[in-house]
Amino acid sequence: xxxxxxxxxxxxxxxxSLRLSCTTFGYFGYTYRCMGWFxxxxxxxxxxxxxxxxxxxTRYADxxxxxxxxxxxKAKNTLTLQMNSLEPEKTALYSCAAGALCGVGWVAENxxxxxxxxxxxxx
Numbered sequence: 001x002x003x004x005x006x007x008x009x010x011x012x013x014x015x016x017s018l019r020l021s022c023t024t025f026g027y028f029g030y031t032y033r034c035m036g037w038f039x040x041x042x043x044x045x046x047x048x049x050x051x052x053x054x055x056x057x058t059r060y061a062d063x064x065x066x067x068x069x070x071x072x073x074k075a076k077n078t079l080t081l082q083m084n085s086l087e088p089e090k091t092a093l094y095s096c097a098a099g100a101l102c103g104v105g106w107v108a109e110n111x112x113x114x115x116x117x118x119x120x121x122x123x
Contacts, residue, residue: 002026002112004079004096009117016086016121022079022096022114032098035072037081038108039092039119048104049094050081059104064090086121094119 003025012018020037028035036051036059050060050070058070069082079096099111 002028002032002098004098004112004114006094006096006114006117009094009119011120011122012086014086014088014121014123017082017084018086018119020081020083020094020096020117020119022081024077024079024098028098031100032112033100034102034107034111035079035096035098036102036104036107036111037070037079037094037096038104039090039094041089041092044092046108047092048106048108051102051104051107052079053102057102059102061104083119086119088121088123090119091121092119093117 008020033054037049040046052070072079093116095116097111097113099107
């Protein structure tokens with residue numbers, strides 16, 4: 001059984017940066033070869049943010065390209081999302097997820113998820 005635990009959420013001002021971490025527990029074989037982040041703002045649909053596969057290839061939602069960076073440290077079993085130049089519209093509950101396919105939206109909808117962490121960006 002796999003488990004994901006997020007950390008690093010908080011409240012920041014617009015333009016600030018924030019780093020989210022996701023620590024994984026269990027065996028992440030082929031079924032969970034793709035890992036990623038998604039978010040859900042109040043009253044809105046779940047939105048995939050970024051994914052990274054077992055080779056380190058990354059994918060991003062258009063809304064975060066150039067501002068967010070996803071990375072992973074296999075030795076530490078940690079997935080990271082570096083978020084720069086945050087905007088108030090990026091306020092949401094963020095969660096890490098893992099699944100077999102690497103589409104940003106696919107992982108968000110079908111992957112095994114963590115418990116979520118709140119990110120609030122004030123204007």
